[in-house]
Amino acid sequence: MAETTQPKAPDGRHYLSQPLVSSLxxxxxxxxxxxxxxxxxxxxxxxxxxxxxxxxxxxxxxxYRVLEMDRIGGKVTVGPVALDVKQVPWAAKQMWAPDAAExxxxxxxxxxxxDPAGVFRIGVATSTNPMGPFKAEPDPIPGAYSxxxxxxxxxxxxxxxxFGGIWGGQLQRWVSGKxxxxxxxxxxxxxxxxxxxxxxxxxGPDMKTLAEKPRDVVILGADGKPVTGGEHDKRFFEASWMFxxxxxxYFTYSTGDTxxxxxxxxxxxxxxxxxxxxFLLPVQGWTTxxxxxxxxxxxxxxxxxxxxxxxxxxxxxxxxxxxxxxxGTIQPVDPFTx
Ligand code: FUB
Numbered sequence: 404m405a406e407t408t409q410p411k412a413p414d415g416r417h418y419l420s421q422p423l424v425s426s427l428x429x430x431x432x433x434x435x436x437x438x439x440x441x442x443x444x445x446x447x448x449x450x451x452x453x454x455x456x457x458x459x460x461x462x463x464x465x466x467y468r469v470l471e472m473d474r475i476g477g478k479v480t481v482g483p484v485a486l487d488v489k490q491v492p493w494a495a496k497q498m499w500a501p502d503a504a505e506x507x508x509x510x511x512x513x514x515x516x517x518d519p520a521g522v523f524r525i526g527v528a529t530s531t532n533p534m535g536p537f538k539a540e541p542d543p544i545p546g547a548y549s550x551x552x553x554x555x556x557x558x559x560x561x562x563x564x565x566f567g568g569i570w571g572g573q574l575q576r577w578v579s580g581k582x583x584x585x586x587x588x589x590x591x592x593x594x595x596x597x598x599x600x601x602x603x604x605x606x607g608p609d610m611k612t613l614a615e616k617p618r619d620v621v622i623l624g625a626d627g628k629p630v631t632g633g634e635h636d637k638r639f640f641e642a643s644w645m646f647x648x649x650x651x652x653y654f655t656y657s658t659g660d661t662x663x664x665x666x667x668x669x670x671x672x673x674x675x676x677x678x679x680x681x682f683l684l685p686v687q688g689w690t691t692x693x694x695x696x697x698x699x700x701x702x703x704x705x706x707x708x709x710x711x712x713x714x715x716x717x718x719x720x721x722x723x724x725x726x727x728x729x730x731g732t733i734q735p736v737d738p739f740t741x
Pocket of ligand 1: 430431446459462499500550551568641642690691692
């Protein structure tokens with residue numbers, strides 16, 4: 404495409420990558436390689452009249468579809484509805500960022516949704532086909548809560564679920580271990596104290612239960628102390644992801660209200676993780692949410708922005724190559740070329 408016809412953002416900048424799908428709106432792309440193909444498990448954004456707020460009420464999604472690609476840069480197949488909120492006995496609304504895993508030929512779709520009382524919980528559904536349809540378990544996963552599940556399977560076959568998100572994701576309301584309906588809608592406002600942490604728990608052999616009480620995913624700053632709640636450009640907000648490269652565990656996440664994707668490195672799936680920096684600068688739109696996968700010897704970052712709609716709740720998914728420095732740090736990606 405000639406330079407003059409490249410789409411421009413409202414501020415005149417050019418996008419680094421183009422949307423993978425433009426027929427429907429998708430976000431929160433959790434990518435996996437199953438049987439040599441790339442499958443993306445995204446949120447399916449829908450038009451709504453609900454105004455934007457700190458709770459993310461405008462993210463009113465009600466179903467999931469899976470995207471399939473034979474190769475990066477190839478045709479993207481958009482699957483049929485793989486799971487609808489009406490098929491989930493415990494869920495009422497807001498099917499937010501999902502993830503998937505495979506074990507012994509069964510595909511597991513992990514997803515958050517609000518229950519009839521308005522509390523975000525995390526459920527699981529299964530299928531023999533990576534594209535679905537998925538059948539949901541009748542109840543949410545006991546002991547899991549909040550949003551944004553991400554499941555990582557280590558080389559020894561053990562799987563771990565990372566989860567949580569503050570503000571609309573309600574993690575700040577679970578500090579006592581029980582849901583506080585009167586808790587803050589945003590941060591805890593304890594800026595000098597350790598920030599709220601994402602949670603991690605090993606999954607049971609059935610992949611449908613937690614094998615242990617969730618632990619904190621602690622992120623340590625350069626001073627060896629936990630990142631504080633006031634460090635909004637560093638602290639965990641939502642969108643956990645985990646990958647392993649050259650024996651190191653990379654915990655990646657969104658900083659939310661400062662709009663970065665950031666990462667921290669540890670020696671095991673539980674951490675602690677040492678904060679490294681940002682690897683994706685702010686995109687067009689309030690949120691971005693990502694996944695990182697290795698495919699054909701290269702590493703790929705899947706993310707989302709609002710190029711097609713310029714509305715926060717109508718997003719499109721994109722992919723770009725991710726490059727590492729010899730010391731294992733990630734070369735930051737600017738989602739714009741100028
Ligand atoms: O898509 C709804 C929510 O927005 C996700 O669960 C968050 O990660 C953010 O992307």
